Every structure is written in structure tokens, then in C-alpha cells.
Amino acid sequence: MSVASRSAFEPVVIPPVELAGDLLTPPYPKGLVIFAHGSGSSRFSPRNREAAEGLVAAGMAALLFDLLTEAEARDRARVFDIDLLTRRLVQAVDWAGGRPDLRALPIGLFGASTGAAAALRAAAERPEAVSAVVSRGGRPDLAGAALERVRAPTLLIVGGDDEPVLVWNHDAARRIAGPVETAVIPGATHLFEEPGALQAVIRMAVAWFDKRLQGSG
Structure with missing residues (x-):
């Protein structure tokens, strides 16, 4: 039986705004990765x-x-409110830190599109809690001045044909304070829909987090 087939699935609600979530936990996890989805997702x-x-x-x-409630998600201004998305992600980080079965696990943040900006800002706000960050087709430029306070090792994954996002990622990489790498997947566009592109993203992300999240479980 594979580890994936033995993993536990638990619907959760993250207070105080009561954000719905799904927690997937393998036996003896070495870390926790919190996802920050992009706009409209x-x-x-x-x-x-x-x-x-x-x-x-x-x-x-x-x-x-879900970084937003159902009502908030219908408001386009909320969808692109990086300050709000960051607060919600920090809320999830704090929630994990207060839960007995998760608090010992190092945390990684995996952001996509606008969620990547929120992930980087959250890493800057919770430097002691966040051990690593991965951005998939992200908008790290929207993190603004927070980039200069990010200490967590950061991997920016971007499609080679995803202009101008590719340029924005290279520019952001020069501003991130901590260790940073930019991985460009040739021929890939923003959603990594090309054959094998998303699988390459996942392999890179797994390797990045596997090296940097070493829990006590």
C-alpha cells in the first residue's frame, strides 16, 4: 500500500473567519505545506x-x-487584495502552529499567481514559522517591499513562454533577501498546461520542500 493511499483526509475550518480547507496527512509527516491559490481559484x-x-x-x-469566503470570492476587488490574502494565509499559518498534531512540523508555503505574493508576504511576517516558499507561475512582484524581508529559501517556478510574468519573477528574485532560485520550464505558459509541464513543477516543488522541511515526526 502506498503512502498516498494511507494518508488521512480531514475537512477543516480555519478560524476566526471560518475558511474551509482540506488537510491531507501521511503517516509521520516531515512537514506541512500550505497552499495559496491564485485569483479566481x-x-x-x-x-x-x-x-x-x-x-x-x-x-x-x-x-x-479557501483564502476568501464565498461572498468575498464574488468581489473581484477582494480577489486581487494582496493584503487581505496575506492576512488569511497568516491566519492559516497561526492555526497550524496552534494545533497539537501540526505545531511541531516546519511549514512551507506554495503559492500560485496572486497567491505567491501572499505567500511571500506571509513568509516575511512569520519568519520563525515559515521554512520555505515555492511560487508556481506567481506574481512575486505584487509582494512589494516585503520581498526584502523574506528570509525563507524561495523557489520561483515560471514558464519560459509566460511573458511578462517571467520578467517579473526575475526582477523579484533580485529583491528577495533570503536564498532564492528561479526555475524556468522551457515552452511552458502561465498554467503549465503543456504536456509534462505541471509534472515538472511538482517534481521541483517536492524536491525543494523535501530538502528544507525536516520535522520531528
Whole structure:
């Protein structure tokens, strides 16, 4: 029986705004990766869920949750409110830190699109809690001045044909204070829909988190 097939699935609610989430936990997890989806998406993002399955198979727990309530998600201004998305992600980090079965696990943040900006800002706000960050087709430029306070090792994964996002990622990499690498997937566009592109993203993310999240479980 595979690790993935033995993992636990638990619907959760993250207070105080009561954000719905799904927690996937393998036996003896070495770390926890919290996902921050992009604009117009949710915890049901098929790309994030595929990535979560890859992380769980590698021995890491994964938390997918909605950064916005249903009412908020219908407001386009909220969808692009990086300050609000950051507060919600910090809320999830703090929630994990207060839960007995998760508090010992180092935390990684996996952001996509606008969620990547929120992940980087959250890493800057919780430097003691966040051990690593991965951005998938992200907008790290939207993190603004917080980039200069990010100490967590950061991997920026971007498609080679995803202009101008590619330029924004290279520019952001020069501003991030901590260790940073930019991985460009040739021929890939923003959603990594090309054959093998998303699988390459997942392999890179799993390797990045596997090296940097070493829990006590």
C-alpha cells in the first residue's frame, strides 16, 4: 500500500473567519505545506490538488484552503487584495502552529499567481514559522517591499513562454533577501498546461520542500 493511499483526509475550518480547507496527512509527516491559490481559484484547484498529492506521497502534509469566503470570492476587488490574502494565509499559518498534531512540523508555503505574493508576504511576517516558499507561475512582484524581508529559501517556478510574468519573477528574485532560485520550464505558459509541464513543477516543488522541511515526526 502506498503512502498516498494511507494518508488521512480531514475537512477543516480555519478560524476566526471560518475558511474551509482540506488537510491531507501521511503517516509521520516531515512537514506541512500550505497552499495559496491564485485569483479566481479555490481549494479545489486541480493543479494544486495534484501537487498536494505529490507532496503527500513524499511524506509531507498538505493544507488546501479557501483564502476568501464565498461572498468575498464574488468581489473581484477582494480577489486581487494582496493584503487581505496575506492576512488569511497568516491566519492559516497561526492555526497550524496552534494545533497539537501540526505545531511541531516546519511549514512551507506554495503559492500560485496572486497567491505567491501572499505567500511571500506571509513568509516575511512569520519568519520563525515559515521554512520555505515555492511560487508556481506567481506574481512575486505584487509582494512589494516585503520581498526584502523574506528570509525563507524561495523557489520561483515560471514558464519560459509566460511573458511578462517571467520578467517579473526575475526582477523579484533580485529583491528577495533570503536564498532564492528561479526555475524556468522551457515552452511552458502561465498554467503549465503543456504536456509534462505541471509534472515538472511538482517534481521541483517536492524536491525543494523535501530538502528544507525536516520535522520531528
